Amino acid sequence: MARGQSLKQGEKILFGIAAVFIVFAVVGYVMLETYRVQAQKPIFEVRTHYDLSEQGLTGSELFRVSRCTACHRAMRNGTNMGLSLDGLGSKRTREWIYDFLRDPEATYGAPTVDHGYPPKEAAYVSSLPQDTLMTISIFLSELRADQGAASAPMPPEGRSEFIDNMVGVFAPEEWKQKHKDVREQAVPGHEEPAP
Numbered sequence: 193m194a195r196g197q198s199l200k201q202g203e204k205i206l207f208g209i210a211a212v213f214i215v216f217a218v219v220g221y222v223m224l225e226t227y228r229v230q231a232q233k234p235i236f237e238v239r240t241h242y243d244l245s246e247q248g249l250t251g252s253e254l255f256r257v258s259r260c261t262a263c264h265r266a267m268r269n270g271t272n273m274g275l276s277l278d279g280l281g282s283k284r285t286r287e288w289i290y291d292f293l294r295d296p297e298a299t300y301g302a303p304t305v306d307h308g309y310p311p312k313e314a315a316y317v318s319s320l321p322q323d324t325l326m327t328i329s330i331f332l333s334e335l336r337a338d339q340g341a342a343s344a345p346m347p348p349e350g351r352s353e354f355i356d357n358m359v360g361v362f363a364p365e366e367w368k369q370k371h372k373d374v375r376e377q378a379v380p381g382h383e384e385p386a387p
């Protein structure tokens with residue numbers, strides 16, 4: 193070192209560990225990219241799509257300039273750290289989205305984390321001009337999901353042992369009495385037992 197100071201033992205170990213992490217990350221990244229480029233099928237199947245109207249297109253620009261992408265992801269834009277809004281239009285109506293943007297907690301029916309009143313970080317959203325919020329909600333309602341996609345309200349077609357097991361293990365008994373399994377209607381042989 194410049195002033196004749198050498199690294200302490202602990203520092204050497206810490207730098208060593210950091211270096212090992214970096215090497216692993218780089219090697220892992222190169223391996224994954226090599227696999228991805230050579231793979232015949234895409235490793236992540238894209239199950240959301242969009243076909244934007246003119247207003248939807250304007251909405252997508254407003255979505256970006258209104259800093260929504262700081263916390264959200266939509267159409268390959270934005271951060272992976274927050275909530276992805278791809279496929280939202282298959283789950284929520286345009287009216288719901290608009291109401292949520294203007295009055296988050298009342299529309300959610302539950303306390304929100306970032307949308308809502310100051311000092312919450314996305315409090316600014318509800319005070320954006322109404323036509324901006326309307327155009328953004330048109331954009332978001334045009335983001336659609338295929339059946340069975342993570343953001344779709346309907347599970348994949350057909351019976352899935354995996355889903356049956358998850359419902360069996362995680363859904364509390366009282367849910368099963370209160371709610372109807374959306375898959376039941378579609379699958380013959382799984383009718384409700386007669387009362």
Ligand code: HEC
Nearest residue numbers: 258259260262263275284289304305306307313314317328
């Ligand atoms: C500071 C981070 C942040 C910013 C900025 C932000 N959001 Fe959100 N957004 C969230 C979080 C977190 C949620 C989940 C609800 C909650 O707890 O606030 C959410 C939920 C939503 C939902 C509801 C999704 C659903 O179906 O539950 C919509 C729609 C939405 N945001 C749109 C927007 C738009 C449009 C903008 C920009 C004008 C924006 N958000 C900016 C963090 C943010």
